[in-house]
Amino acid sequence: MAIELKMPALSPTMEEGTLAKWLVKEGDTVKSGDILAEIETDKATMEFEAVDEGTIAKILVAEGTDNVKVGTVIATIAGEGEDASAAPAPAAAPAPTPAPAPAEPAAGEDGGPKKADSGTKQLASEKAASVKDPAIPEGTEMVKVTVREALRDAMAEEMRKDPRVFVMGEEVAEYQGAYKVTQGLLEEFGPKRVIDTPITEYGFAGLGSGAAMGGLKPIVEFMTFNFAMQAIDHIVNSAAKTNYMSGGQMRCPIVFRGPNGAASRVGAQHSQNYGPWYASVPGLIVIAPYDAQDAKGLLKAAIRSDDPVVFLENELMYGRHFEIPNLDDYVLPIGKARIVREGKDVTIVSYSIGVGVALEAAEKLAAEGIEAEIVDLRTLRPLDTDTVLESLKKTNRMVVVEEGWPTCSIASEIAAVVMEQGFDDLDAPVLRVTNEDVPLPYAANLEKLALITADKVVAAVKKVTYKG
């Protein structure tokens, strides 16, 4: 029987990619280890190797085809003794066109094992805010970009404007960024301003902080914020406290940025939300945007700020597309939350990737006649409590959604603020929807159970609206 070659996933989060090039043709004999094709995503290019021996029987997806879904049969190999030309094309080959939603894994259809489905698939939404930023002039052209591109553009624009701004971190220059966020920056700004560091987080976070004290404006990229634990002393003790300790004499205008929170199937040490950690530190600004527009507008503001900023991105969101205004200089204010959806029945407060989960939940709730208002905090420190309390006045009910642990969380903080300052507006207790209080497990089913879902948000909203 012919062996089916399927479109491989280059990462746990890859859903589709481009079949850039075939390096074999029908009739070629291949053995394991031979490179068959080149596969591309917006993040990386990879070579696709043969695992089996035999003859290429049929190439089913032509080179240059975009949006080939992971798992699509792209070619067949005839084994020894089989007639390659006689091998039939599989009937059920999915068309290489983008599908609106990722298909559920084919559970045992071909008698094979059930494929693991990551809990993070349910997490990263592409749902757009239904409330537009009123600061964007009427008639402004909107363009669709990924969060990744928005972040890169923010850095590039600020680097063009201010020669003191530079980027440093692991793989930011020649590799073009471990997650390709700094793609193209080396080419435009050169090695003086786009600097590959050794793997030495404590050292380069300290070096960056010192450079900021010496008058520069560093952007320090952590490959992920999990690794910034090695550097947290400089973020907290050196960057955050210096202005206060020096009586306002010595500043530390630095941006620490990188992906934060759970990624896909990477286990406990690479899956943590540090929002609450940094948000507890006076002297820091902490920003955690959801969509591309906020990513760009707030990163530009962060780079311009004279204060140290912790800018928490999310790897699962990097490839998501959103519309952003096509303006020369789109900068957003730090410390201002945003209503991303209006509603009268309940307020859902969230930030970062949790906003998408809240938006998904709001759609489900709307179908049942419950109109949720969603507040995206955007900045975790200073916290825009006014916007949260204003919304509570309108809805009298609140659920906080956070992709992170429950204990000492931003959700806990919101609940405390609301109890202290909005108690009379509450018609029900504030509920928290957070990840489970465990290190993030690797097994796909457990990972899924540990993370927040829209359904958990729906259930909490029904409780506070007494409709559950």
Place this chain on the structure above:
Amino acid sequence: MAKAPARKTTEPAKTNRERPEEPKRYEASKEQLLEFYKQMLLIRRFEEKAGQLYGLGFIGGFCHLYIGQEAVAVGLQSALDGEKDSVITGYRDHGHMLAYGIDPKVIMAELTGRAAGISRGKGGSMHMFSTEKKFYGGHGIVGAQVALGTGLAFAHKYNEDGGVAMAYFGDGAANQGQVYESFNMAELWKLPIIYVIENNQYAMGTSVNRSSAEDQLYKRGESFRIPGIQVDGMDVLACRGAAEEALAWVRSGKGPIILEMKTYRYRGHSMSDPAKYRSREEVQSVRDKSDPIEQVKRELEDMKVTEAELKAIEAEIRKVVNESADFAEQTPEPDASELYTDVLVESY
């Protein structure tokens, strides 16, 4: 352990890497030597007064005195270009600030936690800064100033301003991991920095021999190709001579260099340390044989400076120190509203 005699020579390198020249003891004029004497004496008397005020309860928290180590800061900083070079150190920072000519009043007022202190009373003994003088602190976490100082050097190179950063740290900090992360990047990028290890022989109560596998700390840069020089840190002219050599190396674009200053602190690690880990005789022996101030005094006498002149200097310095103490005791504490200022630079 009695203070080991400072090495007069540095072992020749075993490789064919370029090495800095053996530093020469600086030949100071009478005026220069008098200036060094005054600065060292000011530090000594200032620190004695700070110890006294601590005992009286005017100074709180941690207070690390520089007594015994005066020659290091005075000798090294006298070689820097105040217009472009920068300095950073750890928590034992009073001496470095005085050596930079910062008004003793605002330093002492910081120690007593007053509004007129250099950090408006919000930093204290370990957290003092003068960006005007390019003195970047004053850092309380052991070893943090090494990475931060490397960042200052990065800024000098980025701005092409010709400046050199000087980062001081102790023999204790020399065992911190970030020191080696910093060494690696500094040599990799040829950053203009002088790493000064003030080896006063004790990391709090632990002697160098008990804490360091390689106790010849000037060699600590070898695996990063950073040359090191061991210097008699009790001799202000040897310190100055070493600074000249180190500056020549760094300014010529050859990257970082390490100076290990063999010195000694007479007092405990901080005011709350009774220093039971060494004998009274050990301390007395160093004071008798190699006190940095007495050494200069003898040289000044050889240069025909009269006893009357030296006494006049002593009187003048006592006056300055007493004035600073009076000021620090009497000037008001920060206004309560200062609690909330300077947390952030901007308003959001």
